[in-house]
Amino acid sequence: MAHFTKATSVKDWLNQRMAVEKLEKVMMSEYWIPKNINFLWAMGMVLVITFALLLVSGIFLLMYYQPNVATAFDSVNYTIMREVDFGWLWRHVHGVAASVVFLIIYIHMFTGIYYGSYKKGREMIWISGMLLFVAFSAEAFSGYMLPWGQMSYWAGMVITNLFSGGSLHADGLVEWIRGDYVPAQAFLTRFFMLHVLLIPLAIMGLIGLHFGALRIPHVNNQDGEEIDFDVEAKKYLDGDKAGSKVMRFANDFMAKDMMVVGVYLVFFFYLVFYNYGFAMDPVNFDPADGLKTPAHIYPEWYFLWSYEILRPFSIDVGLIAFAFAQVIFMLLPFLDRSPNTVPASRRGAFKYWFWLMLINMIILTAMGKLPPAGIFSTIGFVSAILFIVMWIALPFITASEKKV
Amino acid sequence: MHNSSRRGFMGKAFGAVAGVGAVGSLVAMKKSWDPLPSVKAAGFTTLDMSIYQENELIVEKWRGKPIFVLKKTADMVAKQTEVQKVRDIVVDGSHYMVCIGLCTHLGCIPAYDAAAEGFLCACHGGQFDFSGMVTHVPPPRGFDIPPFKVDGKKLVLGEAGPEYTQMKETGVTL
Numbered sequence: 001m002a003h004f005t006k007a008t009s010v011k012d013w014l015n016q017r018m019a020v021e022k023l024e025k026v027m028m029s030e031y032w033i034p035k036n037i038n039f040l041w042a043m044g045m046v047l048v049i050t051f052a053l054l055l056v057s058g059i060f061l062l063m064y065y066q067p068n069v070a071t072a073f074d075s076v077n078y079t080i081m082r083e084v085d086f087g088w089l090w091r092h093v094h095g096v097a098a099s100v101v102f103l104i105i106y107i108h109m110f111t112g113i114y115y116g117s118y119k120k121g122r123e124m125i126w127i128s129g130m131l132l133f134v135a136f137s138a139e140a141f142s143g144y145m146l147p148w149g150q151m152s153y154w155a156g157m158v159i160t161n162l163f164s165g166g167s168l169h170a171d172g173l174v175e176w177i178r179g180d181y182v183p184a185q186a187f188l189t190r191f192f193m194l195h196v197l198l199i200p201l202a203i204m205g206l207i208g209l210h211f212g213a214l215r216i217p218h219v220n221n222q223d224g225e226e227i228d229f230d231v232e233a234k235k236y237l238d239g240d241k242a243g244s245k246v247m248r249f250a251n252d253f254m255a256k257d258m259m260v261v262g263v264y265l266v267f268f269f270y271l272v273f274y275n276y277g278f279a280m281d282p283v284n285f286d287p288a289d290g291l292k293t294p295a296h297i298y299p300e301w302y303f304l305w306s307y308e309i310l311r312p313f314s315i316d317v318g319l320i321a322f323a324f325a326q327v328i329f330m331l332l333p334f335l336d337r338s339p340n341t342v343p344a345s346r347r348g349a350f351k352y353w354f355w356l357m358l359i360n361m362i363i364l365t366a367m368g369k370l371p372p373a374g375i376f377s378t379i380g381f382v383s384a385i386l387f388i389v390m391w392i393a394l395p396f397i398t399a400s401e402k403k404v
Numbered sequence: 405m406h407n408s409s410r411r412g413f414m415g416k417a418f419g420a421v422a423g424v425g426a427v428g429s430l431v432a433m434k435k436s437w438d439p440l441p442s443v444k445a446a447g448f449t450t451l452d453m454s455i456y457q458e459n460e461l462i463v464e465k466w467r468g469k470p471i472f473v474l475k476k477t478a479d480m481v482a483k484q485t486e487v488q489k490v491r492d493i494v495v496d497g498s499h500y501m502v503c504i505g506l507c508t509h510l511g512c513i514p515a516y517d518a519a520a521e522g523f524l525c526a527c528h529g530g531q532f533d534f535s536g537m538v539t540h541v542p543p544p545r546g547f548d549i550p551p552f553k554v555d556g557k558k559l560v561l562g563e564a565g566p567e568y569t570q571m572k573e574t575g576v577t578l
Contacts, residue, residue, distance in 0.1 A: 154512065158527065161511040167544060169578060176434075180443050182468035190437070291463055291470045293513035297527045311528050315509055315544045372529035 028250035032233050034221035035247050041219065042260035043108040049261050050101045050268075051203070057093040058196070065146065067192035069185050072148035073287045092272045095279040098140055100268060102302035105133060113332070114354060116341040117220040123333040124213035130330040132206045135199060140300065142195035148188060149284030150294050156183040156191070158297065166316040182290055224341035296371060304368030305361045309388075311372055312381040321388060328391050335391070337399035346404055349397045353390060360386055448562040450555075451502075453495040459534075461516040463505055466550055466561045470505035470513055472536070480521065480534055488535035490576050491546065493567065496557045503536045503547035549577040 007013035014020045033041075064084055066075040080087040109129070112118055118126035141159060145152045160183065164174045179186025218229055227245050236244035247253055271278075278301075283294045299307050310322040328335075340347055344354040360383055367380035449466040456462055456475040464471040476484075476492070476499040484492075492499045507514050507525040514523035514532060522539065523532040531540035536547035553565030564572075571577050 158510040158512065175439055176437055179437060179439050180468065181439070184443075184468060186440065186443070290468055291465060291513070293515075293526065295515075295526050297512060311542070314541045318542060371526075377529070 028254075029248050030233065030237075031249040032229050032236075032246040033219055033249050033253040034225075034227055035245055036221040036223060036225065037219070038222060039260050040107070040111040042257045043104055043111060045254075045257040045261055046104050046264050047101065047108065048207075049265070050097050050104060051207070053093055053097045053268075054101065055200075057090040057097065060087075060090040061094055062196060067146070067189050069148060069188055069288070072146065072188060076147045077285065089272070092276040092279075094143075096268065096271050096276050098143060099279040099300065099302070100271065101136065102140070102300075105136065106302070109133070109329070110358060112220075113357075114344045115220055115222065116224050116336075116343070116347075118333045119336065119341045120226075121217040122213075122220065125210065125217065126333050127330060128206060128210040128213050132203065132210060133329075134326075135203045135206055137303070139195065139199045139203060140302070142191045142199060144300070145183075145188065145191045146195060147284055148288045149281075150286040150288060150292075151281050151284040151297070153183055153288035153290065154293055154297050155299060156187060160187075162319065162322075166319045183288075220341070222343065224343065226341075298369055301365060301369070304366075305364040308364040308368035308380050309384045311368070312377060312384055321384060324388060324391075335394045335398075337395050338401040340401060340404050342404055348401055350401060353394065353397055357387075357390055360390070448560060451559045451561065452557065453498070453500065453559050454557050456500070459518050459521070461518070463513075464561075466504075469550075471550060471561065472501065472503045472505040472516070472547065474501040474516070474534060475499075476501065476534065484535065488533065488537060490571070490574070491535045491537070491549065493549075493552065493554070493559070495554055495559055500559075501534060501536050502549065502552060502559065502561075504550050505547065507543055508538075508545050508548065509543040545578070 004016050007016065011020065061080060064075060064080050064087065066072055076091070080091055084090075112126065112129070141155070145156050160174050160177050163177055164170045175181060178184070179190060218227070221227070225245075229246060232244045232246040236246060236248075241247075281300075286294075298304065306322060306325045309325045310318045312318070313321055336350075338347065338350065344351045363379065363383045364387065367376050367383060370376040372380070447467060449464065449471070451464060451471075451473065453473075456473055458475045458477045459480070460475070462473045464473055481492075481499045491501065493502050494500070505513050507527065507530050509525065509528055509530050512525050512527035514525035514530065516523050521534040523536075525531070525543070528542050529540065530538065530543040532543070532547060533539050536549075538544075538546055549568070549571060550561050551564040552568050553560045553563045554567060
């Protein structure tokens with residue numbers, strides 16, 4: 001049996017039993033972060049904080065929400081919004097955070113693409129990150145069902161119908177997912193379960209995986225420089241803090257991180273208090289009605305780009321294009337054939353690929369919001385084709401890239 | 405060697421037990437998600453076809469889904485093409501379009517424009533004519549026709565009569 005001595009302090013007592021000092025070193029003070037970074041490196045912590053906000057506000061909503069087709073709408077719009085003290089706060093925090101979390105995820109993703117942070121040993125960081133994106137998408141969708149308004153109902157109808165696979169007519173699968181011929185009680189209760197238990201569990205597991213994947217390759221830096229972390233860490237610990245290329249995660253990096261988080265939170269609560277409307281679709285303030293489709297159905301802004309890739313085609317081609325768009329980002333580390341891990345600005349053709357991809361996704365997002373008619377329909381169609389062509393072209397563009 | 409083969413056997417034995425358990429629980433999980441018997445049993449709707457007005461779309465309900473009922477005008481019946489005509493449901497001498505009122509693309513409910521004698525789906529821009537045939541993609545096919553049986557002046561939805569069976573066999577509906 002391990003040998004224990006009389007403890008000299010609470011910390012020593014814990015240290016003997018759980019090695020808290022060692023844990024603190026491994027997780028915080030001797031977890032090394034490159035110095036050559038900018039504010040975009042704080043997005044991970046911003047996401048952690050946003051997830052915490054979602055979790056806390058969700059817990060309070062959960063105490064009054066009723067997952068029943070007869071009472072769900074009123075439990076949100078009457079009980080939580082009017083009766084519960086500060087109920088509006090939890091709802092607006094939850095709604096705004098659900099929307100803003102995707103904005104930060106997209107910034108986080110495109111930062112990674114720009115700096116090549118998915119390459120040379122960082123593939124698992126990228127893949128686990130994309131799995132998180134999928135899990136967050138499922139979480140957002142299942143949560144969107146819960147107020148049981150018109151948009152909840154019809155988004156539920158349309159998205160579950162995707163699983164019929166177009167001409168495959170897998171109507172049995174769709175009915176199995178719903179537990180009914182149309183979205184009804186069984187559907188609401190199971191999506192409630194997914195939203196409050198199964199998907200959050202998956203998200204927490206994936207966050208652990210994402211952090212674990214970061215451990216060995218470490219965080220990338222602004223020049224994609226390969227740093228010998230052992231040498232630089234020794235330099236730091238030996239007293240040459242200025243000469244070392246790395247710093248401690250805590251408190252060095254955390255201090256800067258939390259500064260960015262502070263600025264972000266001011267912006268976030270500005271939205272919650274004064275500008276929450278963008279996260280509260282007016283159509284969803286009508287109770288669900290299975291016999292009346294709203295005049296214009298569109299998803300929340302963060303799904304618009306992939307929705308626009310689905311829309312301009314006939315159903316089978318559309319579904320294939322949609323499926324392509326859903327998985328293709330996951331394969332980025334393997335489609336990028338270039339040996340260079342440097343910012344896109346130093347990578348020749350890839351620089352144009354990056355900016356064109358970003359602009360094209362913004363165009364797809366804008367077109368997805370507009371009614372599918374006339375010139376917008378054409379622009380959306382061209383953008384969707386361009387999206388697919390660009391991904392197919394990526395391996396060829398990057399394979400011919402010169403080593404820098 | 406002796407030890408490791410014993411360990412190997414134990415591993416396989418556990419694997420077999422766990423495998424049976426895993427398959428069993430997957431079956432239970434799958435079945436738990438199936439539509440309940442009460443949901444499946446609520447299945448039949450009877451429509452009195454004599455109450456409808458010409459070129460006025462009425463939305464009925466069957467299995468939670470909207471059912472479009474449109475009594476065709478003499479003009480519509482006269483100008484119908486063969487493709488449109490085979491979708492007709494004739495009850496007591498009048499011609500009707502009776503369809504599941506969900507866009508065959510992703511299940512939105514299209515709106516009927518009586519002046520244009522056609523449907524427009526607002527979700528993705530699909531269009532249908534007065535017989536329920538597609539005139540503009542993305543929907544892959546015309547409105548589906550629910551199982552029906554003509555019973556005098558009435559129409560029973562959920563039960564397959566000879567007219568419906570023939571439509572299904574000839575591929576008029578799914």
